[in-house]
Amino acid sequence: xxxxxxxxxxxxFFSHFGAALTFLILFIAIYVHIxxxxxxxxxxxxxxxxxxxxxxxxxxxxxxxASSIAHSxxxxxxxxxxxxxxxxxxxxxFVARILLxxxxxxVPNNKLASGVFLGALSLxxxxxxxxxxxx
Numbered sequence: 001x002x003x004x005x006x007x008x009x010x011x012x013f014f015s016h017f018g019a020a021l022t023f024l025i026l027f028i029a030i031y032v033h034i035x036x037x038x039x040x041x042x043x044x045x046x047x048x049x050x051x052x053x054x055x056x057x058x059x060x061x062x063x064x065x066a067s068s069i070a071h072s073x074x075x076x077x078x079x080x081x082x083x084x085x086x087x088x089x090x091x092x093x094f095v096a097r098i099l100l101x102x103x104x105x106x107v108p109n110n111k112l113a114s115g116v117f118l119g120a121l122s123l124x125x126x127x128x129x130x131x132x133x134x135x
Contacts, residue, residue, distance in 0.1 A: 016069050016078055023082045027061045030090060037108045049107045049115025056119020060126025061089045067130030085129050092125040093118070 031054070032039050042050035068081035096118045097103050106114035 012075075015075050019075065019079060019082070020065050020069060023065060023086060024058070024061065027086050027089065028058065030086070031057055031093065034090065034093060035107075036104045039107075042108060042110075047108070047110045049110045049112050052112065052115040053107055053118035053122070057089065057093070057122040059119075060092065060122040060124070060129070061085065063123070063126040064089060064129035064133070067133040071133050081133050085126075085133070088129045089122065089126060092122045095125075096121050 037050070039050045039054045043054065064085035065082055068078050068085055072078035072081055099121075100106065100114055100117065103114050103118065107118070
């Protein structure tokens with residue numbers, strides 16, 4: 001393997017991976033803050049609806065985040081697209097609240113259908129989000 005390739009690739013890998021982890025942690029922190037129920041507590045209590053909805057949100061954002069990494073030309077470009085993806089993914093929750101007005105009661109009450117819908121909507125939004133980044 002060419003040493004020049006490694007000299008460029010390894011730092012690029014770690015900078016993108018570190019930025020992605022930072023964005024993922026930021027996304028999760030904001031997401032659990034904007035939802036009116038405590039996902040982590042609910043998950044610890046065995047609430048499947050909360051686990052499915054949060055998992056879908058995380059997976060959806062990870063798909064969009066992966067696309068921003070794969071299609072960016074450099075780290076600043078990746079950071080911009082990751083931030084845009086974060087906002088779009090957060091909007092998925094608000095869309096779900098419009099479509100299911102009782103969502104904020106359903107998830108804490110472990111109504112699995114609402115959790116699955118929210119998780120699937122978040123994952124679907126992430127897939128669309130990722131596809132739109134492949135300019």
